[in-house]
Every structure is written in C-alpha cells, then in structure tokens.
C-alpha cells in the first residue's frame with residue numbers, strides 16, 4: 001500500500017523516533033499499540049497504577065490475567081510482542097511538577113493518556129516550554145476530544161480549556177470511545193514524526209458517538225495565556 | 234448580522250441544534266439568558282447547577298476561538314458577527 005508522504009523515508013523517521021505515552025489506560029492502550037505497530041522505535045510509557053478488573057472494558061493492553069500487575073509491566077509485555085524491534089521504557093511513577101521536565105525533554109511527541117486535568121496541565125506546560133508536541137485526548141461516555149499542541153505561538157490546552165472541569169468521583173466510559181480517540185492520537189503522532197498532512201492545531205476535535213459525528217471547534221491563542229505566551233516572549 | 238452560537242456534545246442534545254443565530258444580546262450573560270429563554274429547561278439544566286443557579290464548571294465557552302477574559306468572565310462583551318462555542322470538556326482517559 002502506498003501512502004503519499006510516507007514510504008521508506010517515513011518508516012525510517014518512525015524508527016528513530018521517541019514518543020512518550022503518559023498513562024497507559026483507555027487512551028494510552030490503543031495509542032501505544034498503534035505506535036508500536038507502526039514501528040516507532042522508542043516508546044516510553046509512564047503509569048503509576050496497577051491493573052484493576054474495572055479497567056478491562058477499555059484498557060485493551062491489559063487482560064484478565066494481568067489484574068494486580070503494574071500497568072507498565074503488562075503493557076511493555078504486549079507492546080514488545082506486537083513489535084520486537086522497538087525499545088519500550090517502562091516508568092512506574094506518578095507525573096509531578098518535579099519529574100515532568102525530565103520525562104518529556106527532548107522527545108518527539110508526548111501522548112496524553114491521563115485521566116485528570118492537573119496532570120494534563122503539567123504536561124501541557126512542560127511540552128510548551130521544552131518545545132515538544134503534545135497530543136491531548138480525553139473521553140467520557142461516548143464523547144471524546146482531541147487537540148494537538150505545537151510550540152511556537154500556537155494555542156495550548158490552557159487556551160482551549162482554561163479551567164479544570166470539576167472532578168467526578170466516577171465516570172463511565174464506553175470502551176470504544178477511547179479506542180477512537182487513542183487511535184487518532186497515534187495518527188497525529190505518526191503524522192508529526194513523518195511530516196505528513198496537517199496536524200490538529202488551533203482546533204479541537206469533538207467526537208460524539210451518541211449522534212456519531214465529529215466536529216471541530218476553532219481555538220485561538222490567548223495572548224495573555226500564562227503558559228504559551230510566556231514561552232513566546 | 235447576529236451572534237452565531239455553536240453547540241457541542243450534550244449542549245447539542247439539549248437544544249436539538251448544531252447552531253443558533255441570536256440577536257439583541259451584548260455580553261455572555263445576556264446571551265445565556267436568551268438561550269435559556271429559547272431552548273428552555275433542558276438547556277438550563279446543562280448550564281446551571283439546580284440549586285445555586287450558578288454556571289456549571291463543566292461549561293466551557295470560547296468566543297471566536299478565544300477563552301473568556303479572566304477579569305470580565307461573563308461580562309465579556311459580544312458584537313455582531315461573533316461566534317460563540319459552548320462545550321463540556323471531558324476528563325477521562
């Protein structure tokens with residue numbers, strides 16, 4: 001199969017690329033699977049949790065027998081089985097303001113597989129400052145959202161969603177929803193690495209599985225944004 | 234000329250519309266009042282918490298793709314031709 005702008009050069013670029021998948025749950029499972037299958041040479045996966053039974057409806061890298069194991073351990077095993085030619089670094093840690101810089105510096109892209117905004121905002125800021133593309137995704141029920149954040153005067157996550165939505169103690173997710181968004185995050189990462197196509201920058205994609213449609217919301221940079229305008233000065 | 238309001242996810246379900254054209258409003262507060270008048274209780278429920286009538290923190294509003302000014306918030310002025318997007322950001326992963 002021939003994809004315009006991909007080919008052997010594209011494959012080589014993927015082979016030397018380093019992508020961080022932050023969180024290896026509902027979004028991180030499909031995203032990392034497709035990145036591994038595409039031949040991204042170096043994946044760093046970060047997660048501080050163990051597999052629970054209630055994860056299995058959507059976190060498709062973790063299977064019944066994995067309940068109780070570290071998610072990064074379970075995921076590393078599956079990802080290297082998908083593609084034995086890639087290197088997978090497993091980091092069993094919580095992402096904090098102390099380690100976020102060191103975890104994201106110098107990589108080709110960071111994929112957002114988190115389930116909360118405080119950590120997303122940390123990643124957003126570190127990526128903007130370190131000039132690393134950040135591929136934001138989030139889901140709930142049958143709704144998902146996606147936006148790619150590139151450094152250099154482009155809108156960041158704080159420009160689109162300035163305030164953290166209230167924490168819900170429990171929300172349910174239809175497993176196929178992060179399947180959709182996680183795959184699209186992998187696609188955005190692959191496009192950025194190979195230089196194909198047009199990234200989802202300055203617009204947020206909203207997927208609504210209930211009506212089965214995709215929509216775009218225009219997002220512009222807030223010139224007073226404390227994250228992306230500081231970096232641009 | 235008027236203000237175009239675009240609804241996403243749950244707000245589209247509540248209004249039954251992708252977008253609406255609204256005239257005669259000059260800031261976010263008066264726009265939301267007009268939307269509730271037009272679309273009724275179902276939308277009001279999505280916008281405001283039932284006991285305090287305060288705007289829910291699950292509501293995100295962009296005007297011409299820009300977030301609301303921190304100082305002006307819902308007093309942010311609107312003018313003809315503005316495009317307002319209303320959506321509920323999701324948080325899970």
Ligand SMILES: [Zn+2]
Nearest residue numbers: 156159225228
């Ligand atoms: Zn910003």
